[in-house]
Amino acid sequence: MTSSDAFISIRNVNKFFGGFQAIDDVSMDIGKGEFFSLLGASGCGKTTLLRMLAGFESTSSGEILIDGQPTADVPPHHRPVNMVFQSYAIFPHLNVRDNIAYGLRKQRLPKAKRQEMVEEMLDLIKLPGYGTRKANELSGGQRQRIALARALILRPKVLLLDEPLGALDKQLREQMQLELRALQRQVGITFVFVTHDQEEALTLSDRIAVMSGGKVLQVDTPHGLYEAPRTREVASFIGNMNFFPATVRRNGASAGAVETEGLGTIPVPLDILTKPDGAPVQVALRPEKFALSDTRPDGALAVQARLSTSAYLGERSHHYVTIDGREEPVAVSTPNLHRLAGDDAGTGAPVWLSWTPESIVILDAE
Amino acid sequence: MTETSVQTSAAEPAAKPVSRLERLLYRSEALRGYLLMSPTLLIMTIGIIVPFLILVTMSLWTRDGFSFDATLTIANYLRVWNEPIFGALLRRSFWISGVATVATVVLCYPMAYYVAFHVHRNKMMWIILMTLPFWTSYLLRVFAWKVILGYEGVINSGLQGLGMIEEPLSFLLYSKSAVIITLAHAWAAFAILPLYVSLEKIDKSLLEAATDLGDGPVARFWRITFPLSMPGIIAASFLIFIPTTGDYITPALLGGPDGAMIGNFIQLQFGAVNNWPMGATLSIVLMLWIAAIALVFLFITRQAERRVS
Numbered sequence: 164m165t166s167s168d169a170f171i172s173i174r175n176v177n178k179f180f181g182g183f184q185a186i187d188d189v190s191m192d193i194g195k196g197e198f199f200s201l202l203g204a205s206g207c208g209k210t211t212l213l214r215m216l217a218g219f220e221s222t223s224s225g226e227i228l229i230d231g232q233p234t235a236d237v238p239p240h241h242r243p244v245n246m247v248f249q250s251y252a253i254f255p256h257l258n259v260r261d262n263i264a265y266g267l268r269k270q271r272l273p274k275a276k277r278q279e280m281v282e283e284m285l286d287l288i289k290l291p292g293y294g295t296r297k298a299n300e301l302s303g304g305q306r307q308r309i310a311l312a313r314a315l316i317l318r319p320k321v322l323l324l325d326e327p328l329g330a331l332d333k334q335l336r337e338q339m340q341l342e343l344r345a346l347q348r349q350v351g352i353t354f355v356f357v358t359h360d361q362e363e364a365l366t367l368s369d370r371i372a373v374m375s376g377g378k379v380l381q382v383d384t385p386h387g388l389y390e391a392p393r394t395r396e397v398a399s400f401i402g403n404m405n406f407f408p409a410t411v412r413r414n415g416a417s418a419g420a421v422e423t424e425g426l427g428t429i430p431v432p433l434d435i436l437t438k439p440d441g442a443p444v445q446v447a448l449r450p451e452k453f454a455l456s457d458t459r460p461d462g463a464l465a466v467q468a469r470l471s472t473s474a475y476l477g478e479r480s481h482h483y484v485t486i487d488g489r490e491e492p493v494a495v496s497t498p499n500l501h502r503l504a505g506d507d508a509g510t511g512a513p514v515w516l517s518w519t520p521e522s523i524v525i526l527d528a529e
Numbered sequence: 530m531t532e533t534s535v536q537t538s539a540a541e542p543a544a545k546p547v548s549r550l551e552r553l554l555y556r557s558e559a560l561r562g563y564l565l566m567s568p569t570l571l572i573m574t575i576g577i578i579v580p581f582l583i584l585v586t587m588s589l590w591t592r593d594g595f596s597f598d599a600t601l602t603i604a605n606y607l608r609v610w611n612e613p614i615f616g617a618l619l620r621r622s623f624w625i626s627g628v629a630t631v632a633t634v635v636l637c638y639p640m641a642y643y644v645a646f647h648v649h650r651n652k653m654m655w656i657i658l659m660t661l662p663f664w665t666s667y668l669l670r671v672f673a674w675k676v677i678l679g680y681e682g683v684i685n686s687g688l689q690g691l692g693m694i695e696e697p698l699s700f701l702l703y704s705k706s707a708v709i710i711t712l713a714h715a716w717a718a719f720a721i722l723p724l725y726v727s728l729e730k731i732d733k734s735l736l737e738a739a740t741d742l743g744d745g746p747v748a749r750f751w752r753i754t755f756p757l758s759m760p761g762i763i764a765a766s767f768l769i770f771i772p773t774t775g776d777y778i779t780p781a782l783l784g785g786p787d788g789a790m791i792g793n794f795i796q797l798q799f800g801a802v803n804n805w806p807m808g809a810t811l812s813i814v815l816m817l818w819i820a821a822i823a824l825v826f827l828f829i830t831r832q833a834e835r836r837v838s
Contacts, residue, residue: 239741240744240745245741249734265742268743313738
């Protein structure tokens with residue numbers, strides 16, 4: 164994304180709370196209509212960044228532009244953004260209709276028009292007929308939807324969501340994820356979504372910014388983050404990853420390879436080898452990129468291994484295998500494709516561990 | 530493994546016999562509740578209901594020279610209804626304590642608000658500091674106001690010293706305003722605490738949500754903070770209005786003839802006038818009026834709340 168078509172532009176933003184730096188030189192651009200997630204562990208600065216977009220926190224230095232307008236001097240109640248709070252912040256003394264219509268006061272609409280807009284919103288969030296319910300008669304999922312409707316009714320340029328699904332149970336959360344995504348496509352508003360749940364971020368987002376210690380580690384599509392992480396930190400934050408120390412081997416200009424500890428020498432195309440011959444690198448492989456078999460598979464790269472532990476999870480099984488020349492066990496995840504699969508031989512059984520050269524990621528050495 | 534479990538179960542002490550009372554208590558929550566309340570309940574019965582019944586009975590007696598005529602009659606009630614002095618005194622009492630209540634709540638609200646929203650450390654210390662004046666005796670505080678408001682008092686001599694007034698301001702002491710000022714100060718702690726508790730309870734994210742939805746600070750206060758602090762305002766109003774209506778110390782010391790309240794009159798009946806039945810009647814009439822006013826006040830706030838939501 165180039166900064167010319169950016170809808171939200173965050174430029175070299177820093178934030179200090181006393182001596183503590185919550186945001187460390189963050190720059191990123193978010194496009195119009197994008198579902199953009201800020202992902203990171205708690206305390207990584209993602210919520211602070213969101214609150215800066217909303218106007219509840221100021222920037223210590225740097226600049227935030229929304230739709231080309233600088234925001235530094237705009238108080239939160241004049242910004243074209245609305246927020247869905249983690250606690251939902253449903254006004255307890257108002258009923259559902261008045262909660263949803265809360266922000267319409269300034270528009271001075273006739274009562275009938277306002278009523279109509281509220282009914283439209285209730286239909287959109289699939290709670291028709293709930294207008295006169297009291298705030299304390301609502302379930303968690305309903306409160307979440309009403310918080311969403313209350314913000315969306317104002318047609319904000321950007322909707323900010325602060326871990327809105329965190330308080331819901333697993334099933335409801337998965338259902339709300341789908342609904343949220345569909346809703347975003349329907350209304351076409353730019354969503355900035357904060358979460359610590361990587362699965363949720365992968366499911367929902369067009370692009371994700373992975374944050375840690377106030378810094379942005381990588382901004383990418385879910386596919387890009389998962390399949391081509393740029394650092395070990397990103398690789399291990401999104402999903403699981405096995406890391407193998409390795410050395411670059413260039414055989415002239417035609418072929419390249421990495422010589423790994425444990426997996427032997429793996430041929431790789433020259434264009435993904437950026438380092439010179441002999442340079443130390445890391446080879447990263449996700450657990451599901453491995454396969455296990457009793458006999459050596461034809462054509463694939465494989466090493467002899469021993470099964471250490473297995474856990475049966477229904478659709479998949481997770482294993483740890485040990486290989487010669489490596490102390491740390493290798494994590495392997497295999498799909499249980501037929502009924503007898505996963506009912507494995509016990510600990511210590513010899514297996515063949517195989518993979519394809521395309522599935523490896525080469526990272527800089529630590 | 531099996532062996533140990535067998536051993537432990539064998540070593541377990543036999544279940545203690547449970548008495549009938551224990552079983553009854555375990556089963557009935559209401560009984561447990563009454564048991565917990567029983568000391569208070571006992572004191573309430575003996576200390577409040579019995580004297581109240583005595584008061585009701587006495588209000589139906591009449592004075593007969595220096596003693597009382599114990600034949601039951603509503604003559605006293607008729608007198609209170611017919612003679613304008615009683616109505617006037619009641620109205621004045623309600624006016625004075627009503628104004629004092631409103632003044633106290635209005636003056637204490639900003640203090641409670643400040644501690645609830647803008648103090649982040651040592652909140653308890655702030656609350657204690659605010660209630661510090663109330664550690665001295667009520668009587669002492671009333672006398673202190675006499676010193677402040679008097680003809681030679683702090684305010685008058687200060688203003689005279691500055692050359693802003695020629696003569697001492699006579700309306701300061703021995704007037705309704707003196708009573709109102711003193712009551713407002715004397716009962717401040719009873720307003721600050723409930724107001725603080727109700728404000729402190731307000732979820733800060735509600736205020737942020739209101740701001741986010743386009744409310745400036747003033748609109749946010751009237752649409753969120755104020756309605757949500759209503760329970761505190763009601764509690765504070767009752768806590769001040771009810772006891773101040775019957776107060777007689779402050780009006781006796783600071784009110785003068787113009788600031789006398791129904792409490793002073795009741796005290797007179799039980800003292801110098803020696804008409805205990807009339808005093809009892811006035812006490813009961815006052816009680817009924819307070820109950821009526823409290824009910825109307827509650828009804829109005831309920832309606833207002835319903836209109837808001």
